[in-house]
Amino acid sequence: NHLLVDERPKDDMTSYVQGEFIDQYDLYEFAAQAVPEDNIISRVWLESNAKNADGGNIKHVVKTHDTEYEDDEDTLLGTAFGHTKSKEYLVNPNTGEQWTLDELDAIQAGIKITG
Numbered sequence: 788n789h790l791l792v793d794e795r796p797k798d799d800m801t802s803y804v805q806g807e808f809i810d811q812y813d814l815y816e817f818a819a820q821a822v823p824e825d826n827i828i829s830r831v832w833l834e835s836n837a838k839n840a841d842g843g844n845i846k847h848v849v850k851t852h853d854t855e856y857e858d859d860e861d862t863l864l865g866t867a868f869g870h871t872k873s874k875e876y877l878v879n880p881n882t883g884e885q886w887t888l889d890e891l892d893a894i895q896a897g898i899k900i901t902g
Contacts, residue, residue: 806900807900808900809900809901809902810899810900810901811899811900812848812897812898812899812900813897813898814848814850814855814895814896814897815895815896815897816895817892817894817895817896819892820888820891820892822888822891824888826888827885828885828886828887828888828891829877830875830876830877830886831849831875831876831886831891831894832873832874832875832876833847833849833858833873833874833875833876833896834871834872834873834874835847835871835872835873835898836869836870836871836872837863837869837870837872837898838863838869838870839863842862842863842864843862843863843900843901843902844860844861844862844863844900844901844902845860845861845863845870845872845898845899845900845901846858846859846860846861846898846899846901847872847874847896847897847898847899848896848897848898848899849874849876849880849894849895849896850894850895850896851879851880851881851890851893851894851895852879852881852882852890854881856880856881857899858874860901860902862902872898
């Protein structure tokens with residue numbers, strides 16, 4: 788599924804994954820980042836685009852240190868137009884500390900259907 792959600796810039800929803808069931812979600816692993824060891828990670832930013840002509844709800848899910856964390860639910864407004872959801876993590880939700888390079892390289896993230 789990662790090949791369908793890895794474009795930058797986004798492709799206006801010509802490639803996508805889909806789900807049909809409440810609590811269904813995908814988590815994605817990311818390639819190791821080429822960040823010099825002396826750099827500071829100031830944030831992790833998640834962004835997704837979703838649509839559902841019938842409406843519905845979504846959440847981001849991030850997995851770090853073998854624990855999954857969900858952010859606040861967003862409502863899809865029941866239109867054919869995409870809804871952009873974003874979430875900024877200034878610290879690792881597991882440790883409450885600034886992200887490390889190892890944590891960044893091990894993170895998994897995705898989106899969950901919640902309603």
